[in-house]
Amino acid sequence: MYTPHTQSDIEQMLETVGVPTLEALLRVPDAVALKRRLDLPEALPETLLVERLNAYALQNKALGHTSFLGAGAYRHYCPPVVGSLAMRGEFLTAYTPYQAEVSQGYLQAIYEWQTYVCLLTGLDIANASVYDGATALAEGAIMAVNATGRRAILVSKAVHPNYRAVLRTYAHGMELEVEELPLAADGTTDVAKLDAKLADKRFAAVALQSPNFFGAIDVPGAAARAALASSGTIPIAVVAEAMSLGALAPPAAWGAQIAVGEAQSFGVAVAYGGPYVGFIAAGTEHMRRIPGRLVGRTVDGEGRPAYTLTLQAREQHIRREKATSNICTNQAHCALIATIYLAALGASGLRRCATLNVERAHALAERVARVPGFTRAFSAPSFNEVAIEVPHGMTAGGVLAALQEKRILGGVDLGRWYPEFGRCMLTAATELTTDAEIEQLGRALEAIVAERKEAVRA
Amino acid sequence: MPETPAKETRASEVTRLTNAVTSDVSTGDLRGSTQPAGQVPLIFETGETGRANRYFPNGRSLEEFLPAHVLRGALPLPDNSELEVVRHFTKLSQRTFSIDTGFYPLGSCTMKYNPKVNDAMANLPGFRDLHPFAPDELAQGALAVMYDLQSYLAELFGMAQFSLNPAAGAHAELAALLIAKAHFAKRGTSKERTTVIVPDTAHGTNPASAAMVGYKVVSLKSDARGRVGVEDLRAVLGPDTAVCMMTNPNTLGLFEDRIHEIAAAVHEAGGLMYYDGANANALMGNARPGDMGFDLMHLNLHKTFSIPHGGGGAGHGPVGVAEHLVEFLPTPVVTRRTGGEQPAYALDFERPASIGPMRSFWSNFAHAVRALTYILANGGEGLGEISRLAVLNANYLRVKLRDVLEIPYDEVCRHEFVASAQPLKRATGVRALDIAKALLDRGFHAPTIYFPLLVPECLMIEPTETESKETLDAFAATLRAIVEAARTDPESVTEAPVRTLVGRLDETRAARQPNLRWS
Incomplete structure (x- = not known):
C-alpha cells in the first residue's frame, strides 16, 4: 500500500483525533453506504505483480513482427540519454510548477520547449502543450473561432481521419460547423476552388496537414495563399509527423497563422497510443487566445532572471466558465522528453534523422514498385x-492480412476511412527501417502475388 | 593563533543563521531538499554549431529526393555534446521540487508516492513499443490491460462502465458533458436543458468544461456547514437543469452527507448527477459514487491511482457512466468476447450513439498500465485501507494545527481540510501566500492556497496516506514556527522565500511584457 503507518502510529493518531477506529472516520449515511464486499483482486507482492504484468505484455504478439505502421504514430530511435534524464524522479514526480521559486528547473525546461516549437514552426509563440495532435487541432480551431467570431471550420480530407473525428466531437459540443475540402488526384488537397469556397467569409479557419495523411507534402500554392489572405480565414497547419520539421519548410513559410501538431516522434514511445504530446504555435496576435499553460521569463524582487507560469487570466482556475479552454493537466512530461530529445540531437542530428526518413521511405517505395x-x-x-x-483484383485489407501471416505489419488499410481507396495501403519507413526489412516486405509481396496467381490457376 | 576563534565565530554565526530558517524543529532530513544555487544558462546559449552527437549513419542529402522549394532553409537549433545535455537537464532537475524530494501538502491534488514498479511495468517493451494500429489479435495484452482496468474502476466506483479514452480530468469532464448533451438530445430536450449547476466549492475546470459544451453555469453557494443545501439546490432546479456537477467529499474536505437527497432532487427535476473524481482518494473502496446516485463521473488516475504528475501531465482521466448512458461513451470502447479458448478483446468503433473520439488514439495507455499495476499491488482491501489512512493523516494534521491556524470547519474531515490565515492576517498582516512562501524556505511545498474561494486566506491541505507521522509532525511544527515568527517578526515571513533559487517573482511584468521564448 506504500503506507508507512505502524499499528502503534495508527493508535496514537486515532487517539489524537479522538476517534476510536479508522472505519469511524469514514462513516457515511446508511442510504449510501457500501453494502457488500467489492469484487476486486487480492493484493499481489511485487514478485508476483511483475510476473502478472509481464504476462499481459507477452500477449502483445505484434512485437515479433516487422512493422511499417505509421499513420500518426511513429517508431523512431530515441537515444538512451533522453529516458535516463527524463525519468529522474525530480521531473517525473513534480506537480505543475505553480510555486515558481522551487520549480525553476522545470519551468525553464518548458520555456525551452516553447522555444523549440517556435523555432521549428517558424511562429512567434507556443504553449506548454496540449493532450495530442487531434486535440491540438480542435483547440486551434476554437482559437480561430474566438478570433474571427465565425462558426465554421474548413478541413482538408487529407488531414488525419482521427484528428477530423475529434474535431467533429468538439465542434458538436460547441455547435460549430465542419466542412471538408476534397482531394486532388496527386494525393494533395484540392485547393483549386478555395477562392469560391471562402468568398462568403463563413469560415473561421482552414486546416491543412503536411505531410498529409497519405504522406504527401501538401502546402497551398500562391493562388490558394492569396485566397486565404483576402478572406480573413485563419490558415491552420497540422503537423502529425513532427520529424518532418527537421527537413521541410516550416508552416510559417506558407502563411500558417496557427500550427498544431503531434510531437510523439521526438522521443516519446508509441505505447499503444499515449500519452503523446500536442503542440500549438501561433502568431503573437493570438497570445491571449492560446489555450493551456504558458511559461514566461521575468525577474524576481532582486532582478534575477526567473521563469513563471504566466497569462493565467486565460485559464480555468482563474476565469472558470470564461476561460479560453478547460485544459488543466497537459502533457508536460512528454514535452520534457521531446525537449531533451531535441537538445541531444541538435540541428545536425534532427536534420540527419529527418533526411534518413525520406531516404528510407524512397527506398521502400522503389522496392515495392518493383x-x-x-x-x-x-x-x-x-x-x-x-x-x-495493390494490384487489381486484390484489396489492401487482403494484402495486409496476407503480410501478417508472414509476420509483417505492412501498414494501414486506407479503405478503413476512404472507401474509394480500398486498394490502397499506407506504409511508413523511418530511420530504423533497414534494407533487410524493406527486402523482406518486397519478397513477401512478390510471394503473395505468386500465391494468388497459383490460386487463380487452380 | 588569533584567527581560530574568529573562524569559529563565523562558522557558528552561519550555523545560527541557517538554523533560524531551516531548523525551527529538529526534523532531520524529513524536510524537502534544498536546491543548489546558481542560474542555469538556456540550452540555446550553450553548445557550438556542428558539435554533433553521432546517433545516425551518414547518408545522402535531401536534395536528391525532394524539390528544393519544399525544403527548410536554416534549422536554428543548438548543437550540444551529450555531456552538456546531461549536465543541463540534471541541473534543471535539481532545481525542481518533487514528491521524490519532499512533502507536498497540496489540497485536491493527491500528491502521493508514485511507486517505481509502475514506471518499470509501463516501460516493458511489450507495452512501450506496441503501435496503436497493431491489429487487435496482436494486441490482446494491451486490450486486456484496458479492459481489466475499466472493469475494476467500474466495480470500485459503482458505475456500469468506464472509458479510458479521455486524457485528463478536464478532458473527461468535457466527455461527460457531451454524453449528457447526447442523452438529452435523444430525449428531445437538449434545447430546454441548458443549465449546469456547480457548487462554489467546485474545481475551476467544472464551469470551464460546461462552457465548452455551451451550457450556462449556475453557481450554488455552500451553506453554513460548508455543504450544498438541499433547499438552496431545489431553488435553482428546474426544467432547464441538465447536470449538477459535484465532488464528494467537497474541496473543504467535507462529506456531503445529504448526497442521496441531493441526487433524488436532481433526478426528480430530470437532471443528471456528475461526480468530479478529483477527491476519490477520500472514499475509494469505502463508498461508491454510483451508490450515491451519480450518473456520470471521471477519475484522475494521476491523483488517486499514483500515476506521476510529471510536472503537470500527462494525466489520465477515465469517464464512467451508469447503465442508461453507456451507449454514448466515446469511441473506441474495449469489448471482451468469451466462448473461445481464451477471451478475445477488441476495439469497438461501431457505436452509432457515441459522442465520438476525444483524442488521436485510444487512451493514455502507458498510464493505464501504471494504474492497473497499482490496483493489483494493493488489491481491493488495500485500496480501501489507503483511503482510510489518507483520511487519518488529514484528520491528524487538522487536530495538530487547531491552535496554529483557524480551522473554519473543524469537524472530522476526509482526505483534506482547509485552514484560514484570516485572523493571523488581521493581527500581523501575514497572509496565506506568505505562509506558503515561508514553507518553501523550510523545504516543504506549499498547500493549495486561496482555494476554495469561499474561505478567506485559505490554505487547503491534503497530506495523502503515503506520508509518515514523523513528516506530519515536522510539517505541523514548521507551520507553528512560521506563525510564531509572524507574530514576533512578521517581515521575516512576508519576505520569504529567501533561501530558494529566486525570490518572489515579478508576475505583473511577466504578464504585461510577456517573454514566452528565447530569441
Missing part, C-alpha cells in the same frame, strides 16, 4: 510514408 502490380497511389512528393496501390 513488385508486379504494385504502384505508388499518388504522385506528390512524400516525407516518410507512401500510399501503395
Whole structure:
C-alpha cells in the first residue's frame, strides 16, 4: 500500500483525533453506504505483480513482427540519454510548477520547449502543450473561432481521419460547423476552388496537414495563399509527423497563422497510443487566445532572471466558465522528453534523422514498385510514408492480412476511412527501417502475388 | 593563533543563521531538499554549431529526393555534446521540487508516492513499443490491460462502465458533458436543458468544461456547514437543469452527507448527477459514487491511482457512466468476447450513439498500465485501507494545527481540510501566500492556497496516506514556527522565500511584457 503507518502510529493518531477506529472516520449515511464486499483482486507482492504484468505484455504478439505502421504514430530511435534524464524522479514526480521559486528547473525546461516549437514552426509563440495532435487541432480551431467570431471550420480530407473525428466531437459540443475540402488526384488537397469556397467569409479557419495523411507534402500554392489572405480565414497547419520539421519548410513559410501538431516522434514511445504530446504555435496576435499553460521569463524582487507560469487570466482556475479552454493537466512530461530529445540531437542530428526518413521511405517505395502490380497511389512528393496501390483484383485489407501471416505489419488499410481507396495501403519507413526489412516486405509481396496467381490457376 | 576563534565565530554565526530558517524543529532530513544555487544558462546559449552527437549513419542529402522549394532553409537549433545535455537537464532537475524530494501538502491534488514498479511495468517493451494500429489479435495484452482496468474502476466506483479514452480530468469532464448533451438530445430536450449547476466549492475546470459544451453555469453557494443545501439546490432546479456537477467529499474536505437527497432532487427535476473524481482518494473502496446516485463521473488516475504528475501531465482521466448512458461513451470502447479458448478483446468503433473520439488514439495507455499495476499491488482491501489512512493523516494534521491556524470547519474531515490565515492576517498582516512562501524556505511545498474561494486566506491541505507521522509532525511544527515568527517578526515571513533559487517573482511584468521564448 506504500503506507508507512505502524499499528502503534495508527493508535496514537486515532487517539489524537479522538476517534476510536479508522472505519469511524469514514462513516457515511446508511442510504449510501457500501453494502457488500467489492469484487476486486487480492493484493499481489511485487514478485508476483511483475510476473502478472509481464504476462499481459507477452500477449502483445505484434512485437515479433516487422512493422511499417505509421499513420500518426511513429517508431523512431530515441537515444538512451533522453529516458535516463527524463525519468529522474525530480521531473517525473513534480506537480505543475505553480510555486515558481522551487520549480525553476522545470519551468525553464518548458520555456525551452516553447522555444523549440517556435523555432521549428517558424511562429512567434507556443504553449506548454496540449493532450495530442487531434486535440491540438480542435483547440486551434476554437482559437480561430474566438478570433474571427465565425462558426465554421474548413478541413482538408487529407488531414488525419482521427484528428477530423475529434474535431467533429468538439465542434458538436460547441455547435460549430465542419466542412471538408476534397482531394486532388496527386494525393494533395484540392485547393483549386478555395477562392469560391471562402468568398462568403463563413469560415473561421482552414486546416491543412503536411505531410498529409497519405504522406504527401501538401502546402497551398500562391493562388490558394492569396485566397486565404483576402478572406480573413485563419490558415491552420497540422503537423502529425513532427520529424518532418527537421527537413521541410516550416508552416510559417506558407502563411500558417496557427500550427498544431503531434510531437510523439521526438522521443516519446508509441505505447499503444499515449500519452503523446500536442503542440500549438501561433502568431503573437493570438497570445491571449492560446489555450493551456504558458511559461514566461521575468525577474524576481532582486532582478534575477526567473521563469513563471504566466497569462493565467486565460485559464480555468482563474476565469472558470470564461476561460479560453478547460485544459488543466497537459502533457508536460512528454514535452520534457521531446525537449531533451531535441537538445541531444541538435540541428545536425534532427536534420540527419529527418533526411534518413525520406531516404528510407524512397527506398521502400522503389522496392515495392518493383513488385508486379504494385504502384505508388499518388504522385506528390512524400516525407516518410507512401500510399501503395495493390494490384487489381486484390484489396489492401487482403494484402495486409496476407503480410501478417508472414509476420509483417505492412501498414494501414486506407479503405478503413476512404472507401474509394480500398486498394490502397499506407506504409511508413523511418530511420530504423533497414534494407533487410524493406527486402523482406518486397519478397513477401512478390510471394503473395505468386500465391494468388497459383490460386487463380487452380 | 588569533584567527581560530574568529573562524569559529563565523562558522557558528552561519550555523545560527541557517538554523533560524531551516531548523525551527529538529526534523532531520524529513524536510524537502534544498536546491543548489546558481542560474542555469538556456540550452540555446550553450553548445557550438556542428558539435554533433553521432546517433545516425551518414547518408545522402535531401536534395536528391525532394524539390528544393519544399525544403527548410536554416534549422536554428543548438548543437550540444551529450555531456552538456546531461549536465543541463540534471541541473534543471535539481532545481525542481518533487514528491521524490519532499512533502507536498497540496489540497485536491493527491500528491502521493508514485511507486517505481509502475514506471518499470509501463516501460516493458511489450507495452512501450506496441503501435496503436497493431491489429487487435496482436494486441490482446494491451486490450486486456484496458479492459481489466475499466472493469475494476467500474466495480470500485459503482458505475456500469468506464472509458479510458479521455486524457485528463478536464478532458473527461468535457466527455461527460457531451454524453449528457447526447442523452438529452435523444430525449428531445437538449434545447430546454441548458443549465449546469456547480457548487462554489467546485474545481475551476467544472464551469470551464460546461462552457465548452455551451451550457450556462449556475453557481450554488455552500451553506453554513460548508455543504450544498438541499433547499438552496431545489431553488435553482428546474426544467432547464441538465447536470449538477459535484465532488464528494467537497474541496473543504467535507462529506456531503445529504448526497442521496441531493441526487433524488436532481433526478426528480430530470437532471443528471456528475461526480468530479478529483477527491476519490477520500472514499475509494469505502463508498461508491454510483451508490450515491451519480450518473456520470471521471477519475484522475494521476491523483488517486499514483500515476506521476510529471510536472503537470500527462494525466489520465477515465469517464464512467451508469447503465442508461453507456451507449454514448466515446469511441473506441474495449469489448471482451468469451466462448473461445481464451477471451478475445477488441476495439469497438461501431457505436452509432457515441459522442465520438476525444483524442488521436485510444487512451493514455502507458498510464493505464501504471494504474492497473497499482490496483493489483494493493488489491481491493488495500485500496480501501489507503483511503482510510489518507483520511487519518488529514484528520491528524487538522487536530495538530487547531491552535496554529483557524480551522473554519473543524469537524472530522476526509482526505483534506482547509485552514484560514484570516485572523493571523488581521493581527500581523501575514497572509496565506506568505505562509506558503515561508514553507518553501523550510523545504516543504506549499498547500493549495486561496482555494476554495469561499474561505478567506485559505490554505487547503491534503497530506495523502503515503506520508509518515514523523513528516506530519515536522510539517505541523514548521507551520507553528512560521506563525510564531509572524507574530514576533512578521517581515521575516512576508519576505520569504529567501533561501530558494529566486525570490518572489515579478508576475505583473511577466504578464504585461510577456517573454514566452528565447530569441
